[in-house]
Amino acid sequence: MLEKLIAAGEGPTIEFKSTVDSALKIAKTLSAFANTKGGTLLVGVSDSGKISGIQSELQEMQKIEQAASFYCEPVVELSYQVFEAAGRQVLAVYINESEQKPHIVRNGGEKTVYVRAKDKSVPAGQEMTKVLQNGSSTPVNNVSASRNIKTLLTFLQKHESVTIKKYAKMINVSEGRAASILKELVWQGILLIHDKQTPVTYSLK
Template sequence: MFFAMKYRELKDLIEEGENIQCEFKLKFSTPEKIAREMIAFANTKGGYIIFGVDDDKNVVGVESEKEVAELVKETAEKYCEPPIEYSIEFIEYNAKELVIVAIPESHIKPHRLQDYLDDIDLNKAVVTIRVNDKSVQASKEMIRLLRAQNGKKALVKYTIGQNEKLVFEFLKHNERISVKELSKLVNISERRASRTLVKMVRANLLMIHTKDNGEEYFTAAV
């Protein structure tokens, strides 16, 4: 999907700065922190982690490519559930050694920080996604949608009930709606409101959006 990267491609990535598909790391910090980044890319559209570049796009290089590679391997295999697929490449850039880790978008979402549980606990699981230039915790709604993506099927048969009609009516006068707003609007639990909105997204009736702080809101799909 990504490799082998050419010098010009790497130069363009660095000049563009961090974004939804690119993260700079001056050095390998901790497996937990790097796992969150790898998980976010796998759960979203894929992307690159470039070791040896700081947040201001200054190319510093890494001390040991081998050490970074070993730590990345351990992180992908032992700190991510399911384990993350990735490719790794070493490139000399302006006389500095950089390590580029490419993570493709996963087909077995959602990935989470290893918790040694048999299944995802929606209240506790660390499931990250990429939003702009940040990796943020996914909401329960997003986790449910990531799960549904594994089947790669929209809800083609979906009955529009009173709650759904009220959502459409609300969106005629407002640009967006949240789980809390729907819960208050129709006097149902937030859990039920969440499931309703998620199903409407799966039926291609709504679109889900994530803010930089991880909060979600929904808009009409058309």
């Protein structure tokens, strides 16, 4: 199982860490997994996928528990598994998609919501936070037959993100219509909106 996880590489549901050097930093990853589709954190694996191993299972778990309970609000639920490989230990931390979204990361007086986008944990803007609070409204199957949406999904499988202007040109509609389609897909849980930047972009969840 460990080999399969490593072979899959880092992505929306997998992240590698050689060690947990900061509870605050790892809180961003844990909360992002919980706010999106869940995921697995492998501690003792380098970014390149090489097994480096951990020195102390207990020390790593203590920092992770601090991240999940002290920095995350509400607390992120975790489960653990230890793998032995090449005489070294790798700690797997499993995070399910939460039913208590959004999980907020507290850093002093600052509170930030994170989501997964590709292999990164990124801050969610106001629109994405609203989606997490309210949940998805429409089953994915209801929109999957649309030609315009199929065009979008095909594009996003090859590219990291799309802007409203780019999508409008792709399907030959007004930017207002393109924006409506993209926002609807965010509410349906298909896309993530990155509205803390200009221009606003959308990516696959």
